[in-house]
Amino acid sequence: MRAPIIAGNWKMFKTVSEAKAFIEEIKGKVEIEGVECVICAPFTHLHALVDAVQGTRIKIGAQNMHCEDCGAYTGEISGVMLKDIGIDYVIVGHSERRAYFAESDDIVNKKVHAAFRNQLIPIVCVGEKLGEREAGDTKKVIKVQIEAAFQGISAEQAEQVVVAYEPIWAIGTGKASTPQDANEVIAYIRDLLKGLYGDHVAGAVRIQYGGSVKPENVAEYMRQSDIDGALVGAASLHPASYIQLVEGA
Numbered sequence: 001m002r003a004p005i006i007a008g009n010w011k012m013f014k015t016v017s018e019a020k021a022f023i024e025e026i027k028g029k030v031e032i033e034g035v036e037c038v039i040c041a042p043f044t045h046l047h048a049l050v051d052a053v054q055g056t057r058i059k060i061g062a063q064n065m066h067c068e069d070c071g072a073y074t075g076e077i078s079g080v081m082l083k084d085i086g087i088d089y090v091i092v093g094h095s096e097r098r099a100y101f102a103e104s105d106d107i108v109n110k111k112v113h114a115a116f117r118n119q120l121i122p123i124v125c126v127g128e129k130l131g132e133r134e135a136g137d138t139k140k141v142i143k144v145q146i147e148a149a150f151q152g153i154s155a156e157q158a159e160q161v162v163v164a165y166e167p168i169w170a171i172g173t174g175k176a177s178t179p180q181d182a183n184e185v186i187a188y189i190r191d192l193l194k195g196l197y198g199d200h201v202a203g204a205v206r207i208q209y210g211g212s213v214k215p216e217n218v219a220e221y222m223r224q225s226d227i228d229g230a231l232v233g234a235a236s237l238h239p240a241s242y243i244q245l246v247e248g249a
């Protein structure tokens with residue numbers, strides 16, 4: 001039985017005071033038995049949010065981190081630093097990082113290793129571009145990304161990974177993948193994991209769908225056999241909408 005996980009990706013939005021007010025609004029309303037709630041906020045907000053969620057079941061995640069634990073990397077944040085302030089999750093390989101910050105499959109893999117070195121759970125994002133989908137290459141692209149991300153990751157670690165399948169053409173566009181299409185790709189990801197690690201790990205890994213998920217469509221995704229939650233951008237920014245997403249899960 002995989003616990004559904006609804007993760008909000010706030011990207012570069014909100015001030016610290018707005019973020020704290022958001023947590024006050026959702027406290028007590030998203031703590032639904034069996035559903036895991038994660039808020040992935042900008043680095044500057046993380047410390048304050050870890051304090052704000054004390055005593056609740058809400059978890060705080062980062063949206064990125066460096067693959068080294070320390071060193072001369074001006075402006076970067078490491079897994080050691082995130083763990084030190086009480087962070088539980090970190091998004092790795094979001095398509096915006098792949099597109100705007102040259103994050104390669106190799107770097108994504110290094111970050112997955114860095115997450116486990118620091119007892120952080122990586123939310124590993126994979127997804128195809130519109131042209132790749134139209135060319136019928138979705139599975140080919142996903143296979144390369146999944147195999148690269150899990151390179152050198154043990155079975156014990158692999159079963160803790162959260163994978164987010166996010167077709168790039170569906171992120172922030174309002175054009176969501178149909179629940180059936182998303183489920184088909186997610187079932188394929190589970191098959192790939194089965195090939196890499198066997199039934200037990202493949203059955204344990206939680207795989208989210210991401211891409212224009214909203215309160216109105218979340219339940220339909222959650223009804224699919226292989227979808228275990230959602231990674232949500234825009235609709236996670238408003239407390240009322242985030243609460244509805246969690247209720248829908």
Ligand code: PEP
Pocket residue numbers: 009166170171172173174210211212213231232233234235
């Ligand atoms: C995301 O940022 O990962 C995302 C899925 O964004 P949106 O929900 O806005 O499409």
